[in-house]
Amino acid sequence: MTSVLSKSASLALVASVALPGIALAVPPGGYGDLVEEVAPAVVFIEVTAAQPTGGQLPPNMPEALRRQFGDRLPEARPQQGLGSGFIISQDGEIVTNHHVVAGAQTVSVTLTDGRTYDAEVIGSDPATDIAVLKITSDAKLPFVTFGSSEEMRVGDEVVAVGNPFGLSSTVTSGIISAKSRNINAGPYDEFIQTDAAINRGNSGGPLFNNEGEVIGVNSAIISPGGGSVGIGFAVPSDLVVDVVEDLGDDGRVTRxxxxxxxxxxxxxxxxxxxxxxxxxxxxxxxxxxxxxxxxxxxxxxxxxxxxxxxxxxxxxxxxxxxxxxxxxxxxxxxxxxxxxxxxxxxxxxxxxxxx
The missing domain is CATH 2.30.42.10 (PDZ domain)
Known part of the structure; x- marks a missing residue:
């Protein structure tokens, strides 16, 4: 059976309101306390983009034929996309995947409490598949912080939060299966591999350590049939932090x-x-x-x-x-x-x- 590498079609947003200096210890009974802390910042992202639904005229077609057949092509229709992301600041800065918002005309972000905001794409980096959005709210927003992906070890426990198949605030857990994976997705591959269930719709969502810190951004899966087989990949947080900072300056990454x-x-x-x-x-x-x-x-x-x-x-x-x-x-x-x-x-x- 041939494995097919596919990028998850959604993003998940997570936030943390933990008090400074208090680590979120995971009790033997499960991740309930951790999830309660980070879930308020998990967001659902909806994207509208206009894409042609039919063919395009050949560029070298004679002008007479172009005038004759050009008006018979189907018009571009709005295409809908779904994803996840996570808030990283009280003023509404959001991290997600580039492939979730690529080509977007409108981006809408919904929090777990039902509040919905129009989002602006501040910047996007195809090479690392990371994008930064911004929403504006009169109220303070829940947010999460980044932890060190370098300090994580193979075998450490992790928790993924996202919106697989549109099912909001879905939580899965697992371990880090490998580090520094090269899956030929781009020139800077150094993915964290995890067996936490990640499906289409988790793209852009956070991967947490046991302290409720984001140590990766879920971005891709290997899936022969389109569902989770326990092989998911996340962009390590140490790389994400640098990209997010660079995008925040002028919307571009300087390399x-x-x-x-x-x-x-x-x-x-x-x-x-x-x-x-x-x-x-x-x-x-x-x-x-x-x-x-x-x-x-x-x-x-x-x-x-x-x-x-x-x-x-x-x-x-x-x-x-x-x-x-x-x-x-x-x-x-x-x-x-x-x-x-x-x-x-x-x-x-x-x-x-x-x-």
């Missing part, structure tokens, strides 16, 4: 840019070099007038370390460069014709965020 095309080291090359396993990133091409070109990188170089950290696989370099502030300097250790060399590079700004 560092090196200017190289890279590929993995082959088994044969690793054997020749005396490595037990392939490592590093092999430079296939260097972009003209890029930071890499100015630093002296060449085709065939093997980047072994970046800013003092080893490059074991391609995503190690991709993430490290992206997280480097533009105009900051970094040291690269590379292998060139069998000899190690060290170069200093001044990182640029990634020109195309959608790339």
């Amino acid at each position: 560092g840019w090196l200017g190289v095309q890279i590929r993995p080291m082959s088994e044969e090359v690793a054997e020749v070099l005396g490595y037990d396993n392939p490592r590093g990133a092999v430079v296939e091409a260097v972009t003209e007038d890029s930071p890499a070109a100015r630093a002296g990188l060449k085709t065939g170089d093997i980047i072994l370390t970046y800013a003092g950290k080893e490059v074991q696989e391609l995503r190690d370099l991709t993430r490290a460069v992206a997280l480097t502030e533009p105009d900051d300097s970094a040291q690269i250790v590379l292998l060139r014709k069998g000899r190690e060399e060290t170069l200093d590079v001044t990182i640029g700004t990634l020109p195309d965020q959608d790339a």
Whole structure:
């Protein structure tokens, strides 16, 4: 049976009103106290987007035929989408998934107490599948805080809250099954894997630790039949915090840019070099007038370390460069014709965020 990777179609919003300094201990009887604290900030997201329901005319169609057949195409009709999200501030800042609000014309957010608000998309980042919304309320809103995903261990208990299949405020529990999963969803994959039941509609919802802190944003599942089989993935909170902060500034994420095309080291090359396993990133091409070109990188170089950290696989370099502030300097250790060399590079700004 072939597994199909699908993104959950909903988002869940969670909030915490726990008193400062008081940890939410999970009693042997279950998660009731924790859920009571965070549930008020769980929100239901409804999205309206206009999408064409029929085909489109070929761009090279003669003008005479275009005039004849153009008015026969079906008109664009409003398409509805559902999701989840969670409030992270009293003034109504909300985190959800990019794929939940992508292309949205209107976004509506409903709290568990029935209050409904129109939401504005402050910013959205396709590369990490994170988006930030904003609602305005005269009353203070419940909210949750982020915890450290780095401190979580495989086997630790977690709780997911969301709106699977439109069933609001659904709570599931499980453990962290793995960390740093690469599911080929984007260039910065480092997902938390969990067996807590996550279905379509949980997208954008929070994954909590036992203290009621958000340690992940539920984003994807592997599902042969469309339902939960105990393999769900969440964007780790340590990454989400950085993206949310960046989106809050100007609605965009600014990433560092090196200017190289890279590929993995082959088994044969690793054997020749005396490595037990392939490592590093092999430079296939260097972009003209890029930071890499100015630093002296060449085709065939093997980047072994970046800013003092080893490059074991391609995503190690991709993430490290992206997280480097533009105009900051970094040291690269590379292998060139069998000899190690060290170069200093001044990182640029990634020109195309959608790339």
